[in-house]
Amino acid sequence: MNTDVRPLLVIAALLAGSAAAQSVAPPVVPPAPAVQPAAQPIPAARWTLAQLRQAYELADTDSDGRLSRAEAQRLAIMPRSFEDLDQNKDGVLERAEYEGSIAK
Numbered sequence: 001m002n003t004d005v006r007p008l009l010v011i012a013a014l015l016a017g018s019a020a021a022q023s024v025a026p027p028v029v030p031p032a033p034a035v036q037p038a039a040q041p042i043p044a045a046r047w048t049l050a051q052l053r054q055a056y057e058l059a060d061t062d063s064d065g066r067l068s069r070a071e072a073q074r075l076a077i078m079p080r081s082f083e084d085l086d087q088n089k090d091g092v093l094e095r096a097e098y099e100g101s102i103a104k
């Protein structure tokens, strides 16, 4: 009767391997990157014309080039009341009224 010990050797090798793997030190976790400070709101004096135009276009939901009172409420940059910005008092805030009143 010939006893085959190879399966036992394989099991022993697997046990040795797993034991070796468990003895490996855990990987060193790199330090977390420094947290960036939250973006500060831009002061009114530093708004650029491009930012104003972007805010205007985002608020102009029907893309007719004019802002109704409801659309003007969506403006991210609204330094004055709608009545102040609507210089000709037609109830519509045109691009020139918006950009001109802030650029001064």
Ligand SMILES: [Ca+2]
Pocket: 060, 061, 062, 063, 064, 065, 066, 067, 068, 071
């Ligand atoms: Ca519109």
Ligand SMILES: [Ca+2]
Pocket: 086, 087, 088, 089, 090, 091, 092, 093, 094, 097
């Ligand atoms: Ca107007």
